[in-house]
Amino acid sequence: MSVLALLLAGPLQAWGASARFARRTTEHAPTKSGVIGLLAAAQGRERTADLADLAGLRFGVRVDQPGTRIRDYQTAKHFDTGKSMPVSERFYLADAVFVAAVEGDDTLIDDLHRAVQAPVYLPYLGRRSCPPARRVDIGVHRDQSLEQVLADQEWRAAGWYQRSRKRESTVPLTTFVDATPGDSRNDSVRDLPLSFDPLHRRYALRGVRTDTVDVPNPKARRSAPPDHNPTILLGGD
Amino acid sequence: MHLTRFRLNTVRSGARRLLSSPQAMHAAVMSSFPDVLPSDTDTPRVLWRVDRNAKAEVFLYMVSPAEPDLTHMVEQAGWPTQPKWQTYDYTPFLSRLTKGDTWAFRLTANPVHSIRRKADEPTKLTAHVTPRHQMGWLLQRQEAAGFRVMEKAPEQRRLPEGDEYQLVVHDRRGRTFDKSERESRGKKTVSLVTATFDGRLEVTDPKALRRTLTTGLGRAKAYGCGLMTLAPVG
Numbered sequence: 001m002s003v004l005a006l007l008l009a010g011p012l013q014a015w016g017a018s019a020r021f022a023r024r025t026t027e028h029a030p031t032k033s034g035v036i037g038l039l040a041a042a043q044g045r046e047r048t049a050d051l052a053d054l055a056g057l058r059f060g061v062r063v064d065q066p067g068t069r070i071r072d073y074q075t076a077k078h079f080d081t082g083k084s085m086p087v088s089e090r091f092y093l094a095d096a097v098f099v100a101a102v103e104g105d106d107t108l109i110d111d112l113h114r115a116v117q118a119p120v121y122l123p124y125l126g127r128r129s130c131p132p133a134r135r136v137d138i139g140v141h142r143d144q145s146l147e148q149v150l151a152d153q154e155w156r157a158a159g160w161y162q163r164s165r166k167r168e169s170t171v172p173l174t175t176f177v178d179a180t181p182g183d184s185r186n187d188s189v190r191d192l193p194l195s196f197d198p199l200h201r202r203y204a205l206r207g208v209r210t211d212t213v214d215v216p217n218p219k220a221r222r223s224a225p226p227d228h229n230p231t232i233l234l235g236g237d
Numbered sequence: 238m239h240l241t242r243f244r245l246n247t248v249r250s251g252a253r254r255l256l257s258s259p260q261a262m263h264a265a266v267m268s269s270f271p272d273v274l275p276s277d278t279d280t281p282r283v284l285w286r287v288d289r290n291a292k293a294e295v296f297l298y299m300v301s302p303a304e305p306d307l308t309h310m311v312e313q314a315g316w317p318t319q320p321k322w323q324t325y326d327y328t329p330f331l332s333r334l335t336k337g338d339t340w341a342f343r344l345t346a347n348p349v350h351s352i353r354r355k356a357d358e359p360t361k362l363t364a365h366v367t368p369r370h371q372m373g374w375l376l377q378r379q380e381a382a383g384f385r386v387m388e389k390a391p392e393q394r395r396l397p398e399g400d401e402y403q404l405v406v407h408d409r410r411g412r413t414f415d416k417s418e419r420e421s422r423g424k425k426t427v428s429l430v431t432a433t434f435d436g437r438l439e440v441t442d443p444k445a446l447r448r449t450l451t452t453g454l455g456r457a458k459a460y461g462c463g464l465m466t467l468a469p470v471g
Contacts, residue, residue, distance in 0.1 A: 225433070
């Protein structure tokens with residue numbers, strides 16, 4: 001088994017799991033369907049293609065920089081008829097950074113790694129208007145579990161964000177990982193893609209386990225200079 | 238020899254004037270000795286250093302051959318209703334120093350070297366500005382000064398290179414101030430780079446260390462540089 005890690009960072013991201021109709025919401029972290037869609041697009045699969053192998057990958061994501069949720073009020077006119085289209089509300093995560101990872105057998109992961117390096121359809125962060133700001137691929141890890149990779153990755157947040165938490169030498173980051181059968185506490189999200197067919201998209205429920213990992217902060221303040229009192233030697237306080 | 242500690246009342250304008258100009262502080266320090274005359278460099282002299290431990294905890298340390306009277310400093314920059322400074326006899330401690338002792342030390346210094354940029358140019362005194370070069374400056378002088386900065390155990394090092402010693406450089410500052418306060422004399426601006434070293438040392442040559450502690454290390458001794466003090470290893 002090996003793990004492919006992806007860096008999802010950009011000015012805007014949008015990861016909808018329960019978004020329907022004119023109100024397009026976003027979750028606080030990338031969804032499995034969104035990332036699987038990104039990988040399938042990189043491989044050049046069509047919308048109607050079979051997804052069973054990708055949906056079978058274990059998925060996990062780490063919130064390196066939570067970002068801010070912003071709301072967009074969008075109007076549109078039909079191109080041909082000039083009729084007003086329904087007004088829609090679109091939510092985005094601004095300035096967020098995530099590390100996502102998928103775990104699966106070596107050949108599939110290698111194939112996905114090649115696809116991400118030379119994608120057929122360009123990757124985007126949940127919505128076509130949200131391009132990634134940095135290189136998405138951050139490497140394949142052999143013989144490591146998904147949890148281990150998420151815990152070992154360096155903190156990928158922006159420099160200003162790391163400096164804003166300089167008082168903390170290690171930072172707790174939230175992770176959302178596919179639940180395993182033994183997990184007692186988990187949430188379920190309708191987020192496991194069965195088909196991206198535009199005529200009939202189908203998703204199944206997915207169990208999610210929430211956890212935190214501690215990573216070192218490279219911008220943490222250096223330790224303060226020690227106290228120095230030379231009068232102690234001479235009988236002072 | 239005497240070691241004196243005086244706490245400055247940082248909200249007073251007098252204290253601010255002294256802290257903003259090493260020239261003014263030097264004048265105030267020298268005014269506390271009625272008898273001191275300018276002397277040659279190898280005899281004990283008056284050394285001073287300002288330790289800014291916190292915004293409202295600023296100490297002036299002085300090492301001097303004679304006992305100082307800081308009444309004028311208390312009146313301008315201290316707490317006049319509770320006049321307080323402590324002078325300790327430094328000689329017994331200095332004579333107790335023995336080879337192999339380990340101490341924590343603090344030193345504020347002016348690390349400089351003489352360089353030329355081109356072959357046909359006279360050398361010019363130039364400040365070391367990076368922590369690495371400033372550390373290098375101290376390590377170069379440690380042997381002649383009678384001590385050795387202790388090394389870190391390999392498992393405590395946080396960098397593959399440049400973190401070999403139990404030594405930190407902090408409070409690095411470049412300061413500029415006027416040498417004369419009066420306009421009529423023509424202002425002369427002094428610029429100075431200082432750095433404070435904190436670390437642990439081992440005494441290798443008690444006699445040389447005694448000389449370092451009483452005559453100072455490096456340049457700009459009139460401007461609060463060169464005074465090294467020792468404290469128990471905590």
